[in-house]
Amino acid sequence: MIGDDAHWQSTKSSERMLRFSSLPPGEYTFEAKAITKNGLLEGNAFSFRFTIMKSWWTNWWFILLVNIIFVAIVYLVIRSRADQRLKVELIRRGIASDLHDDIGATLSSINIYAEMAQEELGENELLGHIQQNVHDTISRLDDLVWSINPKNDTMGQLVHRMQYMATIILEAAGVQCHFNYHKKILETRLKLNDKRDLYLLFKEMVNNVVKHAQCRNCYMGIEYDHSRLILTVRDDGIGFDVSKVEEVRNGLENMRYRAGRMNGTIHIDSRHKKGTNITVHIKA
Numbered sequence: 001m002i003g004d005d006a007h008w009q010s011t012k013s014s015e016r017m018l019r020f021s022s023l024p025p026g027e028y029t030f031e032a033k034a035i036t037k038n039g040l041l042e043g044n045a046f047s048f049r050f051t052i053m054k055s056w057w058t059n060w061w062f063i064l065l066v067n068i069i070f071v072a073i074v075y076l077v078i079r080s081r082a083d084q085r086l087k088v089e090l091i092r093r094g095i096a097s098d099l100h101d102d103i104g105a106t107l108s109s110i111n112i113y114a115e116m117a118q119e120e121l122g123e124n125e126l127l128g129h130i131q132q133n134v135h136d137t138i139s140r141l142d143d144l145v146w147s148i149n150p151k152n153d154t155m156g157q158l159v160h161r162m163q164y165m166a167t168i169i170l171e172a173a174g175v176q177c178h179f180n181y182h183k184k185i186l187e188t189r190l191k192l193n194d195k196r197d198l199y200l201l202f203k204e205m206v207n208n209v210v211k212h213a214q215c216r217n218c219y220m221g222i223e224y225d226h227s228r229l230i231l232t233v234r235d236d237g238i239g240f241d242v243s244k245v246e247e248v249r250n251g252l253e254n255m256r257y258r259a260g261r262m263n264g265t266i267h268i269d270s271r272h273k274k275g276t277n278i279t280v281h282i283k284a
Contacts, residue, residue: 010035025054089150110134143203147196155186158195159222166206170218173210175235181222185229194262198231198282201258205233205278208252213237213276231280239270255280 011018033045056062114131118124146152146161163179170177190198202220209218215237223230242252252268255278259266264282 023052025052027051143196143200147192147199153189153192153195155188155190158190158199159185162199162202162220162222165203166218166220169206169210175210175213175215176217178217178219180220182224184224185222188224188229194282197258197261198229201255201280202231202233204255204258209233209235209237209276212240215275227283229282231282232277234275234277236275239272239274239276241272242268242270 009018027049028051029047029049031045031047034042036042110130114127114134118127118131121127152158152161159181163181166179167177206218206220209215213235215235217236219232219234221230221232223232256266259280259282262282264280267279267281268276269278270276
């Protein structure tokens with residue numbers, strides 16, 4: 001076969017068929033001749049030409065079409081995800097705005113009415129409870145609104161709010177606030193639920209210091225090590241017996257719960273009159 005195998009091949013006397021497999025596309029000429037037992041040519045040689053066409057899926061236009069379709073699918077997937085994120089962000093902004101404007105304003109009004117009633121009626125235990133409950137609810141609502149708003153999704157915003165909150169609470173209680181963080185954590189990004197849990201966990205830790213530590217200083221830090229965030233809160237207060245956490249009722253079980261929700265671990269080291277050191281490890 002010229003163009004593929006120019007060498008002559010002999011067949012058996014009973015063989016009436018030749019097979020050629022995997023011939024590439026192109027033009028071929030097949031030649032055959034009969035040979036007697038004495039090796040003499042019998043009759044004229046027989047030949048015919050044939051062409052093997054390219055497979056349609058190997059043509060340039062098909063390859064180009066496949067690439068165009070692939071690029072179009074990738075673009076549509078990316079565009080769909082971007083549109084979905086935009087819709088979610090718009091919903092989050094709307095919820096945050098509604099909570100702040102409607103519910104927040106209503107709670108503030110209740111608080112003002114309770115203060116006015118206190119001024120007219122004098123000190124009243126029931127009104128005092130109402131004011132305290134409204135104040136706590138406004139604080140929790142403020143945390144919720146902040147966590148939902150997509151403009152606060154960056155780690156920088158979270159760290160800034162943690163530092164601001166700790167400074168306000170501790171200084172109001174006469175405790176010196178020492179807050180440090182590793183700049184590398186600003187490059188990390190937490191999920192919405194993890195961000196909220198981390199903030200509320202930290203807030204619980206700071207509140208426990210104010211309520212129970214009886215300390216002069218509180219040292220807080222956030223570090224980044226081997227894809228893990230390390231949050232520490234340490235005080236120089238009176239300490240407590242960790243084994244009697246249920247009796248102390250200082251919210252440590254709630255802290256463990258929030259750490260577990262973030263697939264994190266929490267370690268508490270406290271000694272009598274030597275302060276408390278709480279460390280939380282969270283996979284970032």
